[in-house]
Amino acid sequence: MAERKLLLDSTLDSVEVAETEVLGAAREIGFHEDDLHQLGMAVRESMVNAVVHGNRYNARKKVHLSVTKAADRLTIVIADEGDGFDVNTVPDPLAEGNLLRQSGRGLLLIRAFVDEFQVLPGQPRGTEVRMVKYLAKAS
Amino acid sequence: MSVKMSSRQVGDVTVVDATGRITLGEGASVFRDVIRDLAAKGNKKILVNLADVSYIDSSGIGEMVSSFTTVTNHGGQLKLLSLTKRVKDLLQITKLYTVFEVFEDEASAVRSFA
Numbered sequence: 721m722a723e724r725k726l727l728l729d730s731t732l733d734s735v736e737v738a739e740t741e742v743l744g745a746a747r748e749i750g751f752h753e754d755d756l757h758q759l760g761m762a763v764r765e766s767m768v769n770a771v772v773h774g775n776r777y778n779a780r781k782k783v784h785l786s787v788t789k790a791a792d793r794l795t796i797v798i799a800d801e802g803d804g805f806d807v808n809t810v811p812d813p814l815a816e817g818n819l820l821r822q823s824g825r826g827l828l829l830i831r832a833f834v835d836e837f838q839v840l841p842g843q844p845r846g847t848e849v850r851m852v853k854y855l856a857k858a859s
Numbered sequence: 860m861s862v863k864m865s866s867r868q869v870g871d872v873t874v875v876d877a878t879g880r881i882t883l884g885e886g887a888s889v890f891r892d893v894i895r896d897l898a899a900k901g902n903k904k905i906l907v908n909l910a911d912v913s914y915i916d917s918s919g920i921g922e923m924v925s926s927f928t929t930v931t932n933h934g935g936q937l938k939l940l941s942l943t944k945r946v947k948d949l950l951q952i953t954k955l956y957t958v959f960e961v962f963e964d965e966a967s968a969v970r971s972f973a
Contacts, residue, residue, distance in 0.1 A: 732883065732884055735883075757945060761916065764882075764916055765916065765917055768883055768916075768917075768918070772883075813953065814953070814954050819924075819954060819955065819957070819958055820924055820927070820928055820958065821921075821924070822921040822922070822924055822925045823917070823918075823921050825917040825920055825921065825953050826917040828917075828952065828953065829916075829917055829949070829952065829953075832952045
């Protein structure tokens with residue numbers, strides 16, 4: 721398994737950097753176009769969460785990206801250095817009363833676009849998001 | 860590439876042609892500003908053509924929902940035209956198909972405002 725780690729600034733430019741990195745690895749494994757689109761969206765949403773909600777654009781805080789290639793899957797870990805959050809407190813965006821809310825759909829989209837998704841407390845602080853997409857389940 | 864938006868009149872319906880990406884940052888804010896401006900100027904029948912929108916993220920979806928609310932609050936209607944498969948998928952995942960009226964062809968969409 722080949723792992724690549726990047727330390728990224730808390731800027732929106734880092735969202736593009738992370739997406740490019742992940743999609744490059746995904747192409748090498750052999751993911752097809754629709755799956756690349758889904759992976760790209762999941763990474764973008766996770767990175768936006770890390771930069772905007774986690775690190776709050778703080779220049780002293782970093783986003784840690786890890787991309788691990790295996791023959792049948794791609795594992796992506798994105799960790800911020802923010803205050804952390806409880807995923808269970810996020811309102812359900814599919815509830816009738818929440819459909820017209822402007823925000824709160826990022827986690828829903830990530831869950832829809834990867835095969836495994838975990839939100840964990842970061843070490844020593846912040847939030848760590850772990851996503852896996854399998855090649856065999858793709859297409 | 861961010862989103863580019865231009866508007867044209869078809870009868871009393873304002874058709875907004877969007878091209879590009881509606882994502883966090885410039886894309887989402889351009890979308891919001893254009894629709895709010897149209898609503899503020901009294902346009903009550905707004906049809907947003909998304910045929911050439913290649914990518915929308917959760918922020919873009921949020922701005923679409925916010926724009927829908929803005930237009931509705933001004934006593935108008937905002938409907939969507941010509942979604943790509945990926946954008947259709949997004950609306951299904953987020954259940955926003957139950958909020959937006961979506962049309963495949965412009966003539967039917969324009970007639971629906973009558």
